[in-house]
Amino acid sequence: MSRARRIDTHQHVVPPRYAAWLHEKGIRPGGVDLPSWSERSALKFMDGNDIQTGILSLTIPGVYFGDVPEARRWAREINQFCAEIVQRRPDRFGFFATLTLPDVDGALAEAEYALDVLHADGIVLLANNDGRYLGDPGFQPLLELLHQREATVFIHPGELPAPDVPGLPSFTADFLLDTTRTAISLILSGSMKRYPGIKFILAHAGGFVPYIAYRILLTMLNDKNKLQQAWTLIDQKHQVPKHLAVLKQFYYDIALSSTPAALPSLLEVADPDHITYGSDFPFAPAPAIGFLTKQYENYPLDPKLREAIDRGNAEALFPRLKG
Template sequence: MRIDTHQHVVPPRYADWMRDKGIRPGGIDLPAWSESSALKFMDGHGIRTGILSLSTPGVYFGDVTEARSWAREINEYCADVVTRRPDRFGFFATLTLPDVEGALAEAAYALDELHADGIVLLANNDGRYLGDPTFAPLLDFLHRRSVAVFVHPGELPAPEVPGIPTFTADFLLDTTRTAISLILSGSMDRYADIKFILAHAGGFVPYIAYRILLTMLNAKNKVQQLWALVDQKHQVPKHLAVLRQFYYDIALSASPAALPSLLEVADPDHITYGSDFPFAPAAAVGFINKQYENYKLSPALRTAIDRGNSETLFPRLKV
């Protein structure tokens, strides 16, 4: 029975707020959600526990007071769901970025009072990615608390392409941008105790791992090391070790095309199961699950992805 680290919640009042604003997250209509519908979905897809998170666009729309109020309401709503069914649900707490002061206060409240399983952060917040120095106080707090941080994409700070929903490709680029931002800013070194979980198999990160390597070398003015990499292939894994610090969920990404890249880059202990329900309807999840179940993995790795790796991240869910 799987632990789903990428399952969303859409509280009724929040849904009304989004509809009043005319927001279609990812370019699609906001899906309906209820505790009972989530349980029905989970029972039909071999999921024991879903760790709930708010998806894009989060709660910040330029009004700090409004964002703080909504973050508190959503976190308390999620905590109530978990209190009723702690075996079936967990939650990542919503914060108020780019409002760092509010984010720090809400993170402390959610972790200490509501016993959140972790934190969800959007990949970009008002156009700023997570390696931005203004977010350093929050990252330092999360590092000192060794928090699991689920990184979910948002809308790119760029115009949409007519006719192409933003979830199709923009979301993947947004996650990729923030991963590179965390690497190049040195945040992965300074805040190494944060357990970052990248949505959707890390976006394009596995596929462009060597481009990221070249960017890292270029940023350090070490392009001359390229010849050494050619002659000493063992140096490549050393330089790419930072990518193995990330965790990656397989939500909507467990395909025969995507899995080989992910398995080449990710630490086997750092891959978790994800569904993306309810933004991904049950039929879509079933289709992707079938690809995943038919892919040749060792029994030990499949067990680790389905449950074991998440049990290590979230010990309270261990059975």
């Protein structure tokens, strides 16, 4: 097992009052029951998986259900809950603050409060918010703020804005597509170029992004004429076309994706300094995480790259955790 004392950038929190609230609404995120969570169970899991620090985040469905004041109250409560955990154990926990999208005004206010008062380590955003992806023009004021703050933003998938397919759980493929859609949305909207100060972490190795990198390239070139397309694609040195460099701006966690099937595509596309360890605890059960972690530990990686994924790359994102 790695001795890097991992930093887990994809670890979730399920505050008890929030869990009760979702239960009252009859919501089963991703079509599954909410897992039980406690600070004690999280520490036990971390100790058994060589994780020194878990950066906590709320996952789907977030806090917005059409009621703006309700969403703002819950975002504030959840962020204060997480901040208290970090205050007790700053060596073991960090947190990404929950916002209120698609309520942009509430998101702006909560981002400032969370970063300035609660000292959040970053922000978590769902890939789509009421069917709108993150490149949506209406979200630009928030992206501008996060760019100015040079914030780390963890993008987590949500339910696709489409009907469920009976018998196909959302987490199997829909989540990966949702992340992929929002990454493409950020690229095509110009947001990646306009807001380079934001350090976006894409969950689950970016969904389908690495695998379809060249399809994304063709989409980016779609508005060029055929001569321009051909000139862009010609590469006598067999290097990745320059237009794909935008994919190296993203960070990618390896939660549920540290397998011999997924890692080659990720390593081909991602900047080696932009890959972080992730577990997806407690939504992924501990035995599944253990199995996938073993796949990762057995995968032939350069020791320096493994150390960077386990800890070093996250230390660059969260300097307070260095050491």
